[in-house]
Amino acid sequence: MGDESFTTLDFLKQHIELGITTVDHADIYGGYSCETLFGEGLKLEPSLRDKIEIVTKCDIKLTCGDPDRKINHYDTSKAHILASVDNSLSRLGVENIDVLLIHRPDFLMDADEVAEAFATLKQAGKVTHFGVSNFTPSQFALLESRVADGLVTNQVEINPLNFSVTEDGSLDQLQMKRIRPMAWSCLAGGRLFTEESEQVQRVKAVLEELAEELGGVSIDQVVYAWVNMLPCGALPIVGSGKIERVKSVVEAMSLALTREQWYRVWVASKGHGVP
Ligand SMILES: NC(=O)c1ccc[n+]([C@@H]2O[C@H](COP(=O)([O-])OP(=O)(O)OC[C@H]3O[C@@H](n4cnc5c(N)ncnc54)[C@H](OP(=O)(O)O)[C@@H]3O)[C@@H](O)[C@H]2O)c1
DSSP states (O other): OOHHHHHHHHHHHHHHHTTOOEEEOOTTHHHHTHHHHHHHHHHTSGGGGGGOEEEEEEOEEOGGGOTTOOSOEEOOOHHHHHHHHHHHHHHHTOSOEEEEEEOSOOTTOOHHHHHHHHHHHHHTTSEEEEEEESOOHHHHHHHHHHOTTOOOOEEEEOBTTBOHHHHSSHHHHHHHHTOOOEEEOTTGGGHHHHOOSHHHHHHHHHHHHHHHHTTSOOHHHHHHHHHHTSTTOOEEOOOOSOHHHHHHHHHHTTOOOOHHHHHHHHHHHHTSOOO
């Protein structure tokens, strides 16, 4: 019970006070250490378990997780999914995971086998809901066609530097099905603040203009308002380790951009006007 677990507990409680109750994990985060760290914090106040929703992921196998692995790769076999969930439950110190995601598309995925693993986990009470991450629309449709209760989300990258999911049909598919995506790296993992590329400089300049127009907010708040404007109802995952920045994201949820303001960011990112 080191200082770190107190910090984790504190950070978790601050989020709950702000109304942020969903925590996004993956077995591999921190080289398989994040779930343990979080579990140690939660163990200090176990009643908090009922106030939060735990999302975690499986399927990526990192070499650091097993000395016998020669390369990082994917594994959506039933045996690996079941073993991975047992490991996550034990590291988190909880009886149940609210949402389990397949972390990345596995080119060897047998949808029937994944569906069987999901059914086994559901029946055992180990996982309540299932989803995916970084799946293309066809990969999503394939797995969804075999999973009895369907999929609850596709966790995808959404930020002003990357329009893949707005262009490949992912967000259209989710809007059609009224399934809300979880949005990762809304700030491009911090690249919006550090990268010196022409694209980032163009986007940053527009974000700064919009921040002024919106009454002196911060540029990260503009980005969250921009993501929030997407009609698919994206749920942003906040990547900051600073509670003040997390608070500012909550405030940003009530900011409204005009359509023209939204497209100014698009145009800046693409480097050309709309067709
Ligand atoms: N499913 C997937 O494949 C996948 C992939 C990547 C991530 N994710 C999930 O998505 C979460 C968020 O992703 P992310 O961490 O890439 O999110 P992000 O919010 O795009 O980036 C977070 C980074 O931006 C920095 N930052 C935030 N505000 C800043 C500011 N005003 N000025 C300078 N730097 C600032 C943060 O630093 P501070 O901590 O100092 O604020 C942090 O290093 C992850 O934690 C993970 O749960 C999922």
